[in-house]
Amino acid sequence: MTEFQRWVTPKNQITTEKTATGSIIEYEEFSTNIDVIGPLLYTLLHDNWEQVQIGHIVQGSVLELEFTEAPSIFTLYDGYLTVVTKGWHIHLCVEDHWGGPHNRTPDELRERRKISRAAFYRRLNPQGKPRTWGLQFWNGAGEQMMTLFLPNPYLGEDDNLLPENKAKLEKLSLYQELREIYVTGETPIPFTENPLNPPYLAVCRSSRCNGSQDWELTFNALKEAVAEANLEIPVQTAGCLQVCKMGPVVFNSECRQWFTRVTPEVAKRIVNSIAGETEDLSKHRYPLQQ
Numbered sequence: 001m002t003e004f005q006r007w008v009t010p011k012n013q014i015t016t017e018k019t020a021t022g023s024i025i026e027y028e029e030f031s032t033n034i035d036v037i038g039p040l041l042y043t044l045l046h047d048n049w050e051q052v053q054i055g056h057i058v059q060g061s062v063l064e065l066e067f068t069e070a071p072s073i074f075t076l077y078d079g080y081l082t083v084v085t086k087g088w089h090i091h092l093c094v095e096d097h098w099g100g101p102h103n104r105t106p107d108e109l110r111e112r113r114k115i116s117r118a119a120f121y122r123r124l125n126p127q128g129k130p131r132t133w134g135l136q137f138w139n140g141a142g143e144q145m146m147t148l149f150l151p152n153p154y155l156g157e158d159d160n161l162l163p164e165n166k167a168k169l170e171k172l173s174l175y176q177e178l179r180e181i182y183v184t185g186e187t188p189i190p191f192t193e194n195p196l197n198p199p200y201l202a203v204c205r206s207s208r209c210n211g212s213q214d215w216e217l218t219f220n221a222l223k224e225a226v227a228e229a230n231l232e233i234p235v236q237t238a239g240c241l242q243v244c245k246m247g248p249v250v251f252n253s254e255c256r257q258w259f260t261r262v263t264p265e266v267a268k269r270i271v272n273s274i275a276g277e278t279e280d281l282s283k284h285r286y287p288l289q290q
Contacts, residue, residue, distance in 0.1 A: 004035055006188040008181065015119075022126035027119035027136065030182045034095045037115060038076075038196035039189045040182050041094070044135075044148060045083050046074050046195075051174055053149040054090060064149065065090075075236065076196045077253070079114060092146055093139070094196070100242025101258060101287050112140040120179055133175045150175045199254035201226070201270070202238040203262075204247060218248040221264035225271035233274065243286055258286040 013029040030036065044052050049067040056063040065088055073084035079097035083090050093113040099105035105113075117138040122130040132152055137145040151171035156162045180186040203219045215237075222235045243249045246260035250270060259270060259281065266284055273279040 002035075004191075004193050006192070008036055008183075008185045008189065010183065010185045023131075024124045024128075026122045026124060026130075028121070028179070028183045029117065029119045032115050032118050034196070035194050036182060036189075037094050037118065038194040039191045040135075040178065041081060041092075042074075042195040043178065043190070046071060048174060049085075051151050055147040055149055057144065057147050073236075075200070075202075077202070077238065077251075078242070081196065090146070092137070103242070114140060115145065116140040117142075120175070120183055133172065198234070199252070200234040200236055202236050202241060202251045202253070204239075204241040204243070204249040204251075205237045206240045206244075208240065208244050215248040217264050218250065218262050218267050221267035222250070222271060225268040229271055229275040231271065231275060246286070249286075259284045260286045 011029045015027045017025045049070055054065045067085055069086055071083050071085045073082060075082055079093050079095045081092045081094050094115055096110055097105050097113050115137045119136050121134055121136050123132040125131050133150045135148040139145050151174060153167045153169045153171040154162050181189055201222055203215050205215050226233055226235055241249050241251045243258050248262045250259045250262045261284055269279040269281060273281060
């Protein structure tokens, strides 16, 4: 694992796209490295959720989602960032999606799914004045993925247009602050490590394979064992961990290891092994290691 770098190397690449209505979209490219994308998305969707809208734009259709409260789940599993809030959730492929233990994602599909291009953008009207600000992501096939809309100084309550001399230019502060970090590299990333990559333990709560299994007992046992061992590792639940057999299933993100038939006693042994103790978990590792 490479050391986390707080300073972004600028790409110094600006491209423009003229629209059919005479406006121009100006893109300032930045790195798609997970140690750049991760802190940026965490800052936007976790720390500044109340200022950001999430969208998907194609000709003839625009989807816009607003946060009404902080995300209840914000986690990275197998390349996909999952953000869950009241009423909706999103998945965004930010690094390689390898697939489950027995269903590896084909290389071509894996490269197509993840972010391959990222840019801050400004949309300029026909007179050359910027009117909207945000971020745009593209996948490996060059298709537009998610769009993030940043605060617009020309919009008031209920998205009503403000008069030119009434623009609230202070609303551009988030755009300007992030641009100096991730585009121009004038300011360091405000994290000492990637906030999307902390180790965690996840317990599958899916009814597909363990409807009769007591995953909650396993979940509680993991939390108790982590607390007793004074470990700073989150314990969370997951909708599906791509094993779908022999539940309860637990996933250790740090070593990308699945465990099956995890009773409360086995849960404690998993935590003990993380704490450095010798535990024989060979019968519970999945797939079984020959």
